[in-house]
Amino acid sequence: MSIRPKSIAVIIVAAGKGERAHSEGTAHPKQYRTVAGRAVLARTVDAFLAHPAIATILPVIHSDHAEAYAALKLEDTRLRSPITGGATRQASVLEGLKALAPERPDLVLIQDAARPFVSPKQIEQVLSALESHDGALPTLPLTDTIKRAPDGREIAITEDRRTLFAAQTPQGFRFGQIFSAHMRAATVRREFTDDAEIAEWAGLRVAMTTGDRDNFKITHPEDFRRAERHILGDKAMETRVGTGYDVHPFEPGDAVFLGGVRIEHTAKLQGHSDADVALHALTDAILGAIGEGDIGVHFPPSDMQWRGARSTIFLEHAGKLVSERGGRIVNLDVTIVCEAPRIAKHVPAMCTVIAQTLGIKASRVAIKATTSEKLGFIGREEGIVAMASASVEVPRDE
Template sequence: MRSKSIAVIVVAAGKGERMGTDGNAVPKQYRALAGIPVLVRTIKAFLAHPQVTQVLPVINSDHADRYEALGLSDRRLLPPVHGGASRQASVLEGLKALAPSRPDLVLIQDAARPFVSADLIGDVIEILQSYDGALPGLPLTDTVKRSLDGKEVVATEDRRQLSAAQTPQGFRFGQILSAHMRAGSVRRDFTDDAEIAEWAGLRVAMVTGDPNNIKLTHPEDFVRGEQILMGGRSMETRIGTGYDVHSFEPGDAVWLGGVRIPHSARLNGHSDADVALHALTDALLGAIGEGDIGVHFPPSDMQWKGAASTIFLRHAADLIARQGGRIVNCDVTIVAEAPRIATHAPAMCAVIAETLGISASRVAVKATTNEKLGFIGREEGIVAMASASVEVPRID
């Protein structure tokens, strides 16, 4: 008897609007969690499962470049499709895209649940031998009150009959496709796919959920997520510093903090000579004892000729992630008589934050002059100094 084909739809079309307004413009599914984007963690969790035969991401049409930048590649990973105006509509787009291959089973997973375990995936698949649909559920431990206006309590629910739903939710493909098609013409406010299956009269069962299978919805969820990844390990804080200087040469703009600033000269260097990002890269590398930028990107190597310094900065962040660490904050000071830098500082903070996968509130860029003294005062070049704090697992 042939093995069942099992497809996975990873729903990643949301804008992450509930993540707050802390200056971080990165949608939550593309935001780094311990150095790795959330969506990458979620997709790889399913690609690592031996029973999964194909994975289909459903993304926001505005995020096509972000998705491509993830660099994901696997023979079972299908090209992403664009979602709709709601989660329900996005899932339907995914189901329709899978229809030509007609898998036996389909699992539907929220992109913002990156901690789904292989055991939980297996449990959902297993119970589909006996039911039309399945989902993980966690029994509620708190007493649950009902209120019609958010203030006055009108009833106390029996929590023994209640569970909190998680994903992945699994179904027999033909049945859930039919249910979604019918539901879309009747209602567009179903909260999850299991509710659609119940509405369509399908038999849906629950398996025991996982407390660590959290959904990243609010900023504090990322803190908890990092704690889950640390697995109870104690952390220690490291501090690194960086310093760099570049002279001017004929040109029409300088690169500083990943931002191109028009000027009467440019900075001389093998790469784009971004003195601010070079100093910050050295600070991050120093915090984890990984030498300096020249060790990792020698100026004698022609492949780095004219390279964007965000490449160097991202490499430092990747090294920190591989050590199980996280970047706490970065502070950069640029010393120059010209060009004027202060108005460009917010854009620099945004570039640095996105490159490192952290909130812009964790990045500071400041500018000052040298009061007309020395080579800086003579407008012969620019100096940048940086410091960075990093948390890494404690090594006793």
């Protein structure tokens, strides 16, 4: 068994402007924005300070961010004063390597500042892989089908995702080898996407270690909500409840739509769309939970494009609004009141349609049916009533 070198340095690349993560009213670079009260960059530094094998940590920052970095008030004997990076990530890493050259560490880990959730286990796996390889990085197998389209419009080929992996950081190397490779790469007219690509180009042997889906890179505004949830768990979310009620009369026909399912009957429900009273009530319940008005606000009956439309369109829209807020649907409950048709045998199909429309498990959907005991317009079989409730979790700062 080989002995691990004693001198291990970390370069934290924080020289980007983080513009893709800007949201309305927020122009602060993402690495200096806070997640659960602490800046992203500070959390990334913390992750490496927590590992006892790390001897040196060197932040590489943008020339405009000196004051923002100083405001973090990071202090530790292993933490070096930040240096200024270059115009690209590749150039910034090279500046970091040059700054570390006088110390000549045995190993160097290169970490994206925007990945604050790297775990001790991942760091340890990369260091262990460097005992037998020139380089190492955590990776994740791809789960989506990958299409290649050179013109960005028409698919040319479907890639074999079994051979494709998503790269994460830290990417670790033997210092002398990656420094030499970076110096050579700087002389060619080509921009490399990460340090592992430079190592591959230079002929170094790079191992893959097991990645972690929690080690995600904060890139877009919605990633901050995900980061808050990762740290705070349920404390970052709040539960909201909405209710919905709808009624439609019968008119001559041969079937009704209820819960997205066509049910043969001696009449149909009257309405501008397919008059699915259950989905209308459910859509209103979801919209109410997130303060988005009712179905008529989003799909006015005066708009002829919705004439005869399937109500699953309305439900899908409500679910999309929840997702756009970083929320999730916890459970849905629908009660259908009618004398006829009989509903019970259609309930499993309704739950399936609703679940598939919203991208949730069918076990989160409950549908019940009852009668009005022959009382009122329901009892006279003049129409159908539906009542619904929706429980939704959304980020607390929504």
